Amino acid sequence: MHTIAHYLDQDHRRCDDQYTLAEADIARRDWTAAAPRFTLFLQMFERHLDKEERILFPCLDRAMGNAYGPTAVMRAEHGHLRTELAHMRAAIMRRDSDAFFDHADTLRVLMRQHNLKEEGILYPHADRVLEGQAEAIVASMEGLALAESEAGSPA
Template sequence: MYKISTYLDQEHRRCDAQYAMAESDVNLGKWDAARKNFGIFIGMFEGHLDKEERVLFPRLDHALGNGYGPSVVMREEHRQMRIMIVQIEAAIARHDYDAYHEQSSNLRALVRQHHLKEERLLHPQADFLLIKQADAIIAAMENLYHVKAA
């Protein structure tokens, strides 16, 4: 019944776990591992944001009858997170522990607030409004990154 929220909320947990691995590497001074694990996180996180922006948000906006719904706020927060991620990636490349933790703290706070909004409001709203399309929406999100062999 809660297919969309379950799918996206699980992605939140996987992204959080990958981010924690990179942060652990930074804390241990393992900069090469931190760069690798943060790069994996970026790929996962960008994929998640892309799924929301390219698949979920347009369908939710259509169901709400406008393009000025909650997706506008979510897209702006995605933009802010992307800026912070670039700054964190640069701090890791410079092996700058202090800059990493300053930006990481800001990102963590924004992500926590963002996830709460999505998990308590947006995703349940999507489950309710898009219930008949849930399987197709999840398939479309999955298909964004699965290239079929010819």
């Protein structure tokens, strides 16, 4: 059985790997490759956020009896990340690598801080608090991802 932390850490790595491919295309100004690669990254990233926001966070909120704690902070940060990503997508559509990398710098800082909190604090906490439910939660997250990919959903 995988822990919640392991499962979501691996998800972070897959998103990071896809982003790296898109960023390399943009650095080469290969816009034909960059747009679909970045779109795939956005789909993977949204799917990851869905796993957290629709499955993990509600379970944590119930277990802790508080929807205004750490999950509220994470949801707010997700909003900031989505905003930067929207700016980056717009820059790709304009074929503006300078604007893309300006927003990429901001995203990198936000993402590093966010992932450190999730991987260092939130996910291990979830494994402790949701110990008896971890396998079912991971299965639900995997099921959500599968259902969305089969439906052709961008998220």
